[in-house]
Structure formats: structure tokens, C-alpha cells
Amino acid sequence: MEPHRGWTIASSSWNFLRKRWLDREQELITIIQEETKRTEEKEEAGYRSPTWLILPALQKINKAKRLEGEAVMSAPPFFQSAGRGDLKFLGEDDEPIVVVWERLSESEQEQWSKKMGKSKDWVVWCRSRRKDEEQHPFEIDANEIFSNRSKQAKPKAGEKTDKKGGKEQSVRWKEWWQQGNIKCAVDEEYASCWVHQDCHVADEQKAALRKAGRVSGGNPKCQVRLKGRECDYWMGTEIGMLGGYGFQDQVTAGDGSDKPAFLAKMWQTMGTPAINAEASQSRRRPTPQAIFFGGC
Numbered sequence: 001m002e003p004h005r006g007w008t009i010a011s012s013s014w015n016f017l018r019k020r021w022l023d024r025e026q027e028l029i030t031i032i033q034e035e036t037k038r039t040e041e042k043e044e045a046g047y048r049s050p051t052w053l054i055l056p057a058l059q060k061i062n063k064a065k066r067l068e069g070e071a072v073m074s075a076p077p078f079f080q081s082a083g084r085g086d087l088k089f090l091g092e093d094d095e096p097i098v099v100v101w102e103r104l105s106e107s108e109q110e111q112w113s114k115k116m117g118k119s120k121d122w123v124v125w126c127r128s129r130r131k132d133e134e135q136h137p138f139e140i141d142a143n144e145i146f147s148n149r150s151k152q153a154k155p156k157a158g159e160k161t162d163k164k165g166g167k168e169q170s171v172r173w174k175e176w177w178q179q180g181n182i183k184c185a186v187d188e189e190y191a192s193c194w195v196h197q198d199c200h201v202a203d204e205q206k207a208a209l210r211k212a213g214r215v216s217g218g219n220p221k222c223q224v225r226l227k228g229r230e231c232d233y234w235m236g237t238e239i240g241m242l243g244g245y246g247f248q249d250q251v252t253a254g255d256g257s258d259k260p261a262f263l264a265k266m267w268q269t270m271g272t273p274a275i276n277a278e279a280s281q282s283r284r285r286p287t288p289q290a291i292f293f294g295g296c
Contacts, residue, residue, distance in 0.1 A: 007033045009073045010180040015236025016077050020090060028072075031087075035071040039177070047102055048171035048187050049074055050125060052222070055098065057212040061123050061145075061195065061205050062096040068112060069100030074177040077233040078225075085111050095119060101126035101136070113137040120196040128190035142194040145201050146209050149190035170213060182222065 009032055021028040055076055067082040072089040075082035081091025085108040101124055124138055128149050171187040224234050226245055234240050
């Protein structure tokens with residue numbers, strides 16, 4: 001590869017993608033380079049990806065199989081297929097579908113809008129339209145089931161409101177897909193979710209979406225799945241490549257030591273609550289049959 005054609009991608013995404021592109025690895029690299037440029041331009045213009053708490057909540061509304069939007073580097077592994085317009089990241093075109101509207105170009109939005117007229121099985125996540133903006137094409141036959149621009153009498157713990165009483169939304173940090181950053185940022189733009197007017201959405205699904213979009217900052221909890229299609233993604237993470245997942249003995253992480261006599265100030269053992277409780281009290285050294293991650 002030429003030196004000027006460098007590219008960066010999280011190891012987890014790379015491991016997941018390369019096992020699905022197989023003998024088309026060079027084509028995948030070319031697409032990553034092109035998608036990197038497009039994504040950087042989008043983010044410079046203010047776009048921020050929805051979190052991996054929001055996307056599963058949207059997916060559950062219509063049991064979506066496909067994600068329309070995002071980029072090849074940022075497409076989550078829990079959708080069976082993903083892409084934008086004619087560009088396919090994973091799998092084939094399939095329904096039901098979740099659409100991340102702002103991540104589509106104008107031509108891709110127009111292309112999807114034409115397809116949308118033939119289907120009722122879609123969910124759209126978008127920036128809330130301002131009063132002086134034109135109606136989105138999908139709004140004609142749709143109902144808005146979520147918006148964080150609504151006022152509420154008293155914010156819940158952890159939620160932030162703007163001067164008008166509307167709630168901001170939790171989003172991904174800029175360039176998270178290069179850095180592997182799972183932290184949430186706060187976006188002052190309002191967000192909305194739309195479904196076809198004939199689509200019934202249960203109250204618990206709406207509540208789950210509100211909870212996922214709630215601004216709290218910090219690190220969202222990740223659900224590691226080592227079975228099925230997501231396994232390749234998690235095995236490509238740092239702990240996966242070091243052998244932490246699937247290790248038959250003891251996996252332990254510590255936060256460093258403040259005394260020479262102790263190996264760690266506190267250490268955590270995966271999947272063994274009883275050992276964790278004992279370790280936090282006695283600060284015992286891990287057994288020889290262990291993988292130890294310092295400063296995790």
C-alpha cells in the first residue's frame with residue numbers, strides 16, 4: 001500500500017468486517033479510505049453518531065435487520081445488513097430498516113425516500129426540524145413517537161435541559177470510530193424518531209428509547225456477545241486479541257498499586273463475584289493461572 005494512502009480503523013471493526021469481505025480485503029481498504037474522508041467532512045459540519053444505546057432501542061421498535069446510514073467503520077455488528085444508498089457495508093438490502101437520516105447525503109436521502117413509499121417497515125432517527133425548515137419527505141405518512149425538544153416540569157436525575165426546558169441528547173464523540181472511544185458527548189441539537197403512521201409502537205419501546213437518549217455523559221455499558229454475528233467484533237477488541245474472552249481460567253484487571261507490598265490497589269475478576277468481593281477486601285495477588293490487565 002502506498003504511504004499516502006494510510007487509514008485508521010478500530011481493531012474490533014476491522015476484525016468484524018474483514019471476515020465478511022473475505023477475498024475482497026483490498027476493496028474493503030479502499031472503501032474505508034473513501035468513507036474516512038466523507039465521515040470527517042460530516043463531523044466537521046457538526047454530525048455526531050447516535051450511541052450504541054440508541055441504535056438497539058430503535059432496532060427493537062420494528063425488529064430491524066438493516067441500518068441505513070453511518071459508515072463502514074462505524075456500522076454496528078448487531079444489524080444483519082448496513083449501508084447507504086448503493087453502497088453496502090454488510091449483507092444485502094433487507095427489511096425492516098432503521099434510518100439515520102443526517103448521515104445520508106442529499107442524493108441518498110432522495111434515493112431512500114423513493115424506496116420508502118413502497119414500505120411501511122421503517123424507523124427514522126433524525127435531527128428535530130426547526131420551525132422554518134421544510135418538512136422531511138417521510139413525515140407525510142409518519143408519526144413522531146419521540147422528541148427530546150418537549151418541555152418537562154422537572155428533569156430526572158442525570159438529565160440536562162436547555163434554557164427552553166427541552167432535553168439535550170447523548171451522542172458519540174467526534175472521531176470515536178478511529179479512537180475506539182465509547183464515551184458519550186452531549187449534543188445541543190434536538191432529536192426525533194419517526195415511524196410509519198400504520199406502525200404501532202408499544203409504550204415500553206417508547207420508554208426504552210427515552211431512556212437510551214437520556215443525557216448522562218460518561219461511559220455507556222457495553223453488552224459483550226461472544227455468540228453469533230457479534231462474536232467477531234468483540235474478539236477484535238484489545239481484550240479479545242489478548243485472549244481475555246474465552247480464556248478458561250481467571251481474567252483479572254487492576255487499577256494500579258499505591259503500596260509496594262500489593263500488586264494492585266483493587267482488582268476485578270471477570271464472571272466471579274465472590275472472588276471480586278474477596279479481592280477488594282484482602283487485595284490478594286491473582287493465582288498463577290490468570291491473565292492480568294493493569295490499568296484497565
